Structures are given as C-alpha cells and as structure tokens.
Amino acid sequence: MDESENAGPKSETPESEEQCIARESGYWRANIRLLAVLMTIWFTVSFGCGILFRDFLDQWSLGGYPLGFWFAQQGSIYVFIALIVVYVRRMRAIERKFGLDRE
Amino acid sequence: MTTQTLIYLFVGASFALYIGIAIASRAKSTSEFYVADGHVNPIVNGMATAADWMSAASFISMAGLIAFQGYDGSVYLMGWTGGYVMLALLLAPYLRKFGQYTVPDFIGARYYSSAARVVAVVCLIFISFTYIAGQMRGVGIVFSRFLEVPVDLGVIIGMGIVFIYAVLGGMKGITYTQVAQYCVLIFAYMVPAFFISFLITGMPVPQIGLGSAVADGSGLSVLQKLDGTLTDLGFTAYTDGTKSMIDVFCITAALMIGTAGLPHVIVRFFTVPSARDARKSAGWALVFIALLYTTAPAVGAFARLNFVEMVNETPYTQAPGWFSNWEANDLIAFNDRNGDGVMQYRSGDPFAGAPVFTGETGASGERLVSNAPVEGENEVYVDRDIMVLANPEIANLPGWVIALVAAGGLAAALSTAAGLLLVISTAVSHDLLKQTFRPHITDKGELRAARIAATAAILVAGYLGIYPPGFVAQVVAFAFGLAAASLFPAIFMGIFSKRMNKEGAIAGMVTGLVFTFLYIAWFKLWSPESNIAENWWFGISPEGIGVIGMLLNFAVALSVAAATKAPPLEIRQLVDRIRLPGNAGA
Numbered sequence: 001m002d003e004s005e006n007a008g009p010k011s012e013t014p015e016s017e018e019q020c021i022a023r024e025s026g027y028w029r030a031n032i033r034l035l036a037v038l039m040t041i042w043f044t045v046s047f048g049c050g051i052l053f054r055d056f057l058d059q060w061s062l063g064g065y066p067l068g069f070w071f072a073q074q075g076s077i078y079v080f081i082a083l084i085v086v087y088v089r090r091m092r093a094i095e096r097k098f099g100l101d102r103e
Numbered sequence: 104m105t106t107q108t109l110i111y112l113f114v115g116a117s118f119a120l121y122i123g124i125a126i127a128s129r130a131k132s133t134s135e136f137y138v139a140d141g142h143v144n145p146i147v148n149g150m151a152t153a154a155d156w157m158s159a160a161s162f163i164s165m166a167g168l169i170a171f172q173g174y175d176g177s178v179y180l181m182g183w184t185g186g187y188v189m190l191a192l193l194l195a196p197y198l199r200k201f202g203q204y205t206v207p208d209f210i211g212a213r214y215y216s217s218a219a220r221v222v223a224v225v226c227l228i229f230i231s232f233t234y235i236a237g238q239m240r241g242v243g244i245v246f247s248r249f250l251e252v253p254v255d256l257g258v259i260i261g262m263g264i265v266f267i268y269a270v271l272g273g274m275k276g277i278t279y280t281q282v283a284q285y286c287v288l289i290f291a292y293m294v295p296a297f298f299i300s301f302l303i304t305g306m307p308v309p310q311i312g313l314g315s316a317v318a319d320g321s322g323l324s325v326l327q328k329l330d331g332t333l334t335d336l337g338f339t340a341y342t343d344g345t346k347s348m349i350d351v352f353c354i355t356a357a358l359m360i361g362t363a364g365l366p367h368v369i370v371r372f373f374t375v376p377s378a379r380d381a382r383k384s385a386g387w388a389l390v391f392i393a394l395l396y397t398t399a400p401a402v403g404a405f406a407r408l409n410f411v412e413m414v415n416e417t418p419y420t421q422a423p424g425w426f427s428n429w430e431a432n433d434l435i436a437f438n439d440r441n442g443d444g445v446m447q448y449r450s451g452d453p454f455a456g457a458p459v460f461t462g463e464t465g466a467s468g469e470r471l472v473s474n475a476p477v478e479g480e481n482e483v484y485v486d487r488d489i490m491v492l493a494n495p496e497i498a499n500l501p502g503w504v505i506a507l508v509a510a511g512g513l514a515a516a517l518s519t520a521a522g523l524l525l526v527i528s529t530a531v532s533h534d535l536l537k538q539t540f541r542p543h544i545t546d547k548g549e550l551r552a553a554r555i556a557a558t559a560a561i562l563v564a565g566y567l568g569i570y571p572p573g574f575v576a577q578v579v580a581f582a583f584g585l586a587a588a589s590l591f592p593a594i595f596m597g598i599f600s601k602r603m604n605k606e607g608a609i610a611g612m613v614t615g616l617v618f619t620f621l622y623i624a625w626f627k628l629w630s631p632e633s634n635i636a637e638n639w640w641f642g643i644s645p646e647g648i649g650v651i652g653m654l655l656n657f658a659v660a661l662s663v664a665a666a667t668k669a670p671p672l673e674i675r676q677l678v679d680r681i682r683l684p685g686n687a688g689a
Contacts (some may be wrong), residue, residue, distance in 0.1 A: 063314030064324025072177035084386035
C-alpha cells in the first residue's frame with residue numbers, strides 16, 4: 001500500500017477531527033448493518049432451507065428436484081454468489097456515501 | 104491414436120505449459136515470492152484461488168462421496184462454498200487492508216505477542232501438512248491408473264513439477280500456473296459431465312439434467328429413478344440421508360468456518376491491490392468454484408445410476424473393461440459369496456475393510472481377497488475415489504475425454520499442493536525466522552530461506568505421498584476442525600472486537616485447539632472402535648466438532664478478555680485502520 005498517497009477527506013475545506021471520526025464510525029455502522037442482513041440470508045438458505053426446514057420444503061419440487069434437496073445441493077450455492085455480488089456493490093455505495101471511496 | 108497415447112499427450116502438454124509459465128514469472132523479491140507483490144488482478148486471483156482451493160479431494164473424491172451418500176453429501180457442497188461468503192464478508196477485505204504477508208503476521212501484530220504468532224504458526228503447519236498428504240495420494244492414484252507408472256515414480260514426477268514452479272516462482276509463479284490449472288481442471292470436469300447428462304436425460308447442462316426426466320420413456324426424474332433403484336437394493340433413498348440433522352448441521356458449519364480459516368486460502372487475498380479488490384476477488388473465486396460444485400452432485404448421481412446398471416446382476420466374465428482395470432489397481436473387488444459368477448450389488452459391506460488380495464483368482468477370474476467375511480448379500484467392493492476418474496469409461500466416452508480427465512485430476516492436485524507448500528515455506532522463513540528468531544535477516548537471505556523451506560516441504564510431502572501413514576485419511580477432519588476452532592475466531596475477533604486482547608485470544612485459541620484435537624484424536628486415532636453416534640457428545644461426529652471448539656474458543660476468549668486489561672491504544676488504532684477501505688486512516 002502506498003503510504004505517500006494518503007487519502008484525506010473529500011471536501012476542499014478541511015474537516016475537523018470530530019467530523020472525520022463521525023464519518024468513519026458511520027461507515028462502520030453501515031457496514032455492520034449490511035453484514036447482519038447478508039449473513040442472516042446466508043444462514044437461512046443453507047442451514048435453514050438446506051438442513052433444518054428441508055423436509056418441510058421437500059413437499060414442493062423444482063423440476064425433478066425436491067425443493068429442500070435442491071437448496072442443499074444447488075440453490076444455496078447460487079444464493080452465496082448473489083450475496084457476495086450484492087455485498088461488493090453495496091459496500092461501494094456505502095464508501096461513496098461516507099467519502100471513503102478514494103484509493 | 105490410442106487412449107494411452109492421448110493421455111501421455113494431454114498430461115505432457117499441460118506439464119509443459121505449467122513449467123513455461125513458471126519460468127516466465129520468476130520471483131525476484133520476498134514480496135513477489137510471498138504475495139506476488141500485491142499486484143494480481145482480482146479476476147485472475149479469483150481463478151487462482153479456485154484452483155488453489157479445488158484439490159484432488161474436490162476433483163476426484165467429492166462427486167464419489169456424493170454418489171454414495173446422496174443427500175448427506177450436501178455437507179461438502181454447502182460447506183466448501185458457504186465458507187467463501189464468510190471469507191468475503193468477514194475476513195478478506197480487512198486482512199488485505201492490514202497488508203502484511205501471512206495469517207500469523209496478522210495474529211502476531213493484532214495481539215502484540217510472539218506467543219500468539221507461534222501458536223498460529225503451529226496450527227498453520229499442522230493444517231497444511233495434513234492437507235498436502237491427501238494431494239499426494241491423489242497424484243499417486245492418477246499416475247498409477249492412467250500413466251501406468253508405479254505410484255512412487257508418479258509422486259516423484261509430480262513433486263518435480265511442483266518444485267520447479269513453486270520454488271522458482273513463489274506466489275507469482277504459482278498464481279499464473281494456477282490460472283492455467285483452473286482452465287484445465289474445469290474443462291476436464293465439465294466435458295464428461297455434459298456428455299453424461301446428455302446421454303441420460305437428453306439435457307446437456309448437468310445442473311438442469313439432474314432435475315430432468317430420465318430419457319428411457321419411464322417418465323421418472325433422475326432422482327426418482329435413483330431413489331427407486333437404490334431402495335430396491337436395500338440402500339437408503341438417494342434424497343434421504345443417514346446422518347442426524349444435528350450432525351449434518353455441525354459438519355456443514357465446521358467445513359464452512361474451516362474454509363474461511365484455512366491459511367492457504369486466506370493468503371490468496373493478500374495478493375490483490377486493495378481491500379476492495381479482495382472483496383471482488385472472493386466473489387470471482389466463488390463463481391469459478393461454483394461451476395464445479397454445482398456440477399458435482401449431477402456427476403455423482405449419474406455415476407451412481409450408471410454404476411448400478413452396468414454392474415448389478417452382470418456376470419463377472421461380461422464385466423466392462425473399466426471394472427477389471429480398477430480391480431487391477433486394488434480399488435474394486437468382487438467377492439462371489441454365492442458362487443454364481445454374477446455380481447450382486449447390494450447395501451452393506453462385501454467383506455470387512457479394504458480388500459487384501461491373495462494373488463489368486465477365483466472361478467470367474469476375479470481376484471480373490473483374504474478379508475474377514477461379514478453378514479449380508481453385497482458382493483461388490485468399490486472405492487469412492489474412482490467415480491470421477493472412471494466416469495468417462497463407465498459412460499463409454501471417447502479416449503480424449505479420458506485423457507482430459509487424467510490431466511484435470513493432476514492439475515487439481517498439483518495446484519493445491521503448490522499453494523500449501525508456499526504457505527508452509529512462508530511460515531518458516533517469514534513468521535519463524537524473520538519475525539521471531541532472526542529479525543535482522545536480509546531480504547535476499549529470507550528469500551533463500553523461503554526456497555530452502557519450500558524444498559524441504561516438498562520432500563516431506565513426497566515422502567508422505569509414497570509412504571502414506573495409515574491415519575492420513577482419518578485426520579482430514581483435523582484440518583477443517585482446527586482451522587475453525589483456532590484461527591477463524593482469533594482473526595474474526597481481531598477485526599470485529601477492539602476489546603479483544605492477547606490474553607483472551609491466546610486462551611481462546613489454545614482452548615479451541617486442544618479441545619478439537621483431543622476429540623478428533625480420541626475417536627479417530629486412539630479409540631476408533633468407539634467412533635459411533637451413541638458415544639458422540641450431543642450426537643456430533645468428529646468431522647463436525649470444530650463448531651463446538653469454535654464456540655468454546657469464543658466463550659473463553661471473551662471471558663478472559665473481560666477479566667484482563669484492554670489492549671494498548673496503538674492496537675485499537677490498528678483495528679480502526681483495517682476497518683476502513685482504501686488508504687483511509689493509513
């Protein structure tokens with residue numbers, strides 16, 4: 001990491017230290033909220049749909065797959081990919097919002 | 104051209120490619136050797152991570168495990184992919200922002216303690232050697248079956264190839280070789296899967312094929328047909344498991360968390376330019392991994408269906424060619440209990456344990472075994488590891504597909520072995536020498552030490568491959584269990600809890616490590632006869648116990664940290680810094 005390219009606050013006028021700290025803790029709280037939502041979905045599709053509620057979901061089917069079995073062997077993996085895609089996009093938006101998007 | 108010529112051609116060409124890449128990307132500094140200078144494009148790194156991650160176990164064994172376990176095989180599918188979500192969201196971006204070379208680097212710095220660093224190094228070396236022994240067995244199987252050379256020579260050839268690109272190129276050489284290896288292995292996995300899916304269902308895409316109807320006019324879906332066939336023979340239905348729900352839950356969790364804590368996977372995220380790229384790269388890695396992992400359940404199900412249809416109630420004298428080929432390699436055996444010369448494939452064991460051949464042949468020409476007899480009707484022994492390798496032969500696919508699979512299996516085993524060797528050599532030259540015992544070593548000296556350590560690790564791995572200790576297969580659970588119970592909680596709390604101090608982290612790591620080690624060692628090594636569900640705590644098998652070890656680690660770490668003094672100010676500032684993206688706060 002290049003220490004020389006130290007990224008300061010985005011605005012032209014220098015911000016006070018309190019503002020900077022508030023901005024950074026706001027960023028961290030938004031990050032934690034996003035993580036909580038995504039990890040809940042992660043748990044629900046894999047451990048929930050694929051294991052705990054699998055028998056219940058098996059009463060429906062998706063093509064030739066019983067639904068719970070599909071979640072365990074296919075669906076959860078597709079959702080995992082979607083979760084990371086959403087995470088990458090949302091984090092970029094959060095970084096922009098809190099002025100932390102400069103390399 | 105014969106199949107054998109094609110195999111030599113494909114394997115030879117792929118090896119030439121790997122060596123060519125290695126020579127073109129030789130590492131000149133420790134930074135290039137450890138983390139490819141931190142300049143790897145996130146998509147390229149995602150592909151390299153996928154090759155690093157997908158080992159001989161993923162390529163050769165996993166579909167076979169699923170074929171014989173049905174629903175229970177889901178633990179591997181969810182466990183070995185779900186870990187990437189944890190890695191992408193909870194660890195990778197912060198570790199990249201931290202910006203050093205290794206996992207023990209992070210633990211040593213975050214917990215301001217050489218003791219913590221050394222505990223991490225011990226976990227890392229143990230985990231990596233356990234893992235690498237399995238890769239060497241995979242190399243041995245592929246060589247002995249497909250190249251018709253002795254296993255020992257096969258392992259030595261494999262080690263020679265890895266030596267060239269890991270020792271010369273370091274992380275830089277490994278990264279670009281792994282990209283080539285990913286392409287070889289995924290192509291080799293998908294081509295037969297498309298063929299077989301099309302033959303059975305008329306639908307070439309295996310992920311959809313598994314959910315389609317069998318093209319035999321019965322109107323049954325693949326899974327219905329498989330369930331029916333297997334229950335008729337006395338097996339559990341394919342879509343039902345035999346493991347208890349709590350065990351499936353815990354094994355899945357242990358594999359996921361273990362994946363996120365495996366050092367050779369984590370270190371890949373030190374090679375991209377920024378924390379932002381680390382997130383993106385984890386996403387790409389999962390896409391590349393998912394391609395194989397969503398295909399595997401289809402490969403497993405089709406292989407099981409084909410296997411039953413080709414083998415069951417077939418006279419031994421009319422058995423297909425692949426059957427006697429694998430029998431010659433000790434991985435298949437026919438025990439003609441009722442002396443009718445016809446192979447009855449049923450639930451249960453054909454005899455006790457793995458086959459011990461007497462060297463004599465029976466009435467139909469089958470190789471006789473001297474194993475102790477067991478009750479039951481099953482007459483066929485089949486090693487699960489052959490399913491993927493035998494699949495193209497079982498489905499009568501052309502010779503070039505078989506050659507492709509041989510090259511793919513070697514690519515999978517070699518790419519993972521190289522990644523592991525790098526982690527081991529880094530742990531020795533960087534974490535032990537540079538950071539702990541010889542802080543004044545020069546960059547050049549450290550690079551030389553890394554190369555010597557890599558060479559030594561290759562020799563040990565080769566030895567383990569040629570003389571596999573009997574317990575290797577038994578202790579794979581160690582790698583994931585220990586990573587989940589020791590490294591993952593220490594890294595996680597290091598990022599998400601500013602209050603966590605060295606006393607808490609060390610106490611937690613040691614508790615998780617010792618508890619998990621003793622539980623697995625008791626059931627797998629010291630008292631294997633007691634390894635049954637009734638004796639397990641809460642019904643959790645040794646494979647899943649890492650989760651309990653992790654919970655203990657968290658509980659002990661949090662209580663000890665609450666009772667001891669908070670970490671110093673500069674550590675809290677370090678945590679603040681790694682939580683921010685880009686160079687902010689640097």
